[in-house]
Amino acid sequence: MTIAQTTAKPAGGYQSEPRKLKSVTLRSTYWGYILVPNSAANRRASVVEVLCLFFSVMLIIAGLGQWILPGATTGPEVLGIKAGATLVFVLLGGVLMWYAQRGLATEVQIDLVEGQVRLVARNRRGKARVQTAMDFDEVGSAFIHRSHAPFVPSRLFLRYCDTEVLIEVACGPEAELEDLLDRLAADLVAPPSAVRRADAA
Template sequence: MILSSDQENQGRSMAPSGTQGGSDGGMIVRLERGWGYSLVREDGLGRMRMRTEIVVRVGSVLCFLGMAGLWLLPGSTFSLTVLGIKAGLSIALGLAGLGLGHLAERGLAREVQVDLQREQLRLVWRNRKSDTRLQTVIGFAEIGSVFLRCLPGAGRLTQLNLRYGRTGEVLTLFVGPERLMREVWYDLNGDLHPDASEPVQPTRVVAASRPVAGTPVAGVRRLPGALR
């Protein structure tokens, strides 16, 4: 993965570069921070996500207006025959408004943060205002392995998964072409397991009824010492 220059005074790189991701045109962009770096999926849908957040926010407001209109509009009736229906509609509109408002506030852009100072991997959501909301925090010591899993189907996409905790819970970080996921794996494995005496090759688990032989991989590329 190509690394971008580190702007220490701002805590991030303003011109990040990424690894091109096969035929789908996506890439994983690495943004340098003061505490480590963030991995973000760039698929050209950033503007669409921003517009979707605005639409979701408007939908939330309309739900609350509709709920209020059931009771405040001129001509609203409060007879026993329609009171239950209006109460049910009010509850449904209120819950829908709260759900849409939470989604718009949280954001639709998912980001993986690797905090090298606190030794934490964080999953956060970022909205159009660049505000982040924490989803999951996993300490480096809790992480057992980072592995690849080939998905069935014509597209032959690959999952980059994280196994952590005592129960071996699996969390999917990214999905994409195998070449792209393998390059991201090299960087992550080097940071999450910096004290390993020998580099461990990524495990390629194939979701099929019978085992399929793994694909040979290229040599491991070490990260610059200044970023460790």
């Protein structure tokens, strides 16, 4: 599994209106399709990103403001303390800004042209970053981890070879996940033994 020189496909190129299910939003493209999990984390991603950007700006302003605001003390006795505080505020603001711009919403790209599965993070401006990528022949198995507790959704995973590295594709009603599993099994050309409908080991 390699990520070097692997890029996420653009958000455009949709061939039809997205199909919204309880577990995922499915977008067909000219190169394959995108599965966007309808998870709480994805639903909150834009809000969290905006909050991170807001607080990052506030921290940077607070760090620099103690030098330029009217009445700011710049005597030698406080110079070291103010320099240290400024450094901390600016660094924290920079980390928050970097975190928000990396993208907090995730999607799974099934690229039928390149024969590749990609886990992608996308920010609210549409900029994408590949987190994990594997070729179809590197997919060891596709399976549903069935929930035995009420209000806890079942989850659909792809496993990298025979390792413990997993890509979560969707979570939601088992009937939808079964349909997605069948489609993935066909698209990935997985051997029958690779597709398991039993609980995850």
